[in-house]
Amino acid sequence: QVQLQESGPGLVKPSQTLSLTCGVSGGFVSSGGYFWSWIRQHPGQGLEWIGYMHYSGRTSYNPSLRSRVTMSVDASKNQFSLILNSVTAADTAVYYCARGSGRYGSYFDCWGQGTLVTVSS
Amino acid sequence: QSALTQPASVSGSPGQSITISCTGTNSDVGGYNYVSWYQQHPGKAPKLIIYEVNNRPSGVSYRFSGSKSGNTASLTISGLQAEDEADYFCSSYTSSSLTVFGGGTKVTVL
Numbered sequence: 127q128v129q130l131q132e133s134g135p136g137l138v139k140p141s142q143t144l145s146l147t148c149g150v151s152g153g154f155v156s157s158g159g160y161f162w163s164w165i166r167q168h169p170g171q172g173l174e175w176i177g178y179m180h181y182s183g184r185t186s187y188n189p190s191l192r193s194r195v196t197m198s199v200d201a202s203k204n205q206f207s208l209i210l211n212s213v214t215a216a217d218t219a220v221y222y223c224a225r226g227s228g229r230y231g232s233y234f235d236c237w238g239q240g241t242l243v244t245v246s247s
Numbered sequence: 248q249s250a251l252t253q254p255a256s257v258s259g260s261p262g263q264s265i266t267i268s269c270t271g272t273n274s275d276v277g278g279y280n281y282v283s284w285y286q287q288h289p290g291k292a293p294k295l296i297i298y299e300v301n302n303r304p305s306g307v308s309y310r311f312s313g314s315k316s317g318n319t320a321s322l323t324i325s326g327l328q329a330e331d332e333a334d335y336f337c338s339s340y341t342s343s344s345l346t347v348f349g350g351g352t353k354v355t356v357l
Binding site: 165186188189227239 | 250279281283285292293294295298299304336338339340343344345346347348349350351
């Protein structure tokens, strides 16, 4: 059974870069057909889709974040990553990595436990 | 891209059935059979309970079922149990090749 685990700093200063990694166990990021995704949840609020990267290199990002987001997949380390530039307090949230499945990665059948990232000086 | 519309809260007594709606547009819910539903208990990651409108992943209780009519998808929980008390989120694929979530519904078991 595939398991995902987020890692990265829990505190980031405003205007700096948020960088998170999701380690994959029990499976491989190079497996075809999956869309390696990031989703966040602001405190006490709903879910916000950030985007995905397919192993083929194809990406899709939320238009509201597109100018600040970069995603990558590292098959040698069996992990995928999220970079969010120029963060503000509005980026404070629990960040989840997830595996997107289905024809367009439209559903998320495996989730990491989530990691809280706070943006503060 | 606007969030899908869900009721803020739904409640029911043990053993009853409840239904949560998820309303979108022709560009998302109404245009594709790619609606999914997630259950989230406090402090936990979301869990997939329905995918592609009405499919249950292995291990998910038969008491959860999904459907869709036009631009509105629905999640029904039958035989409501105390453990069903949680937040529920819908999501849909969109015509812009994106994924959008609903705002979430808090289910309370009375």
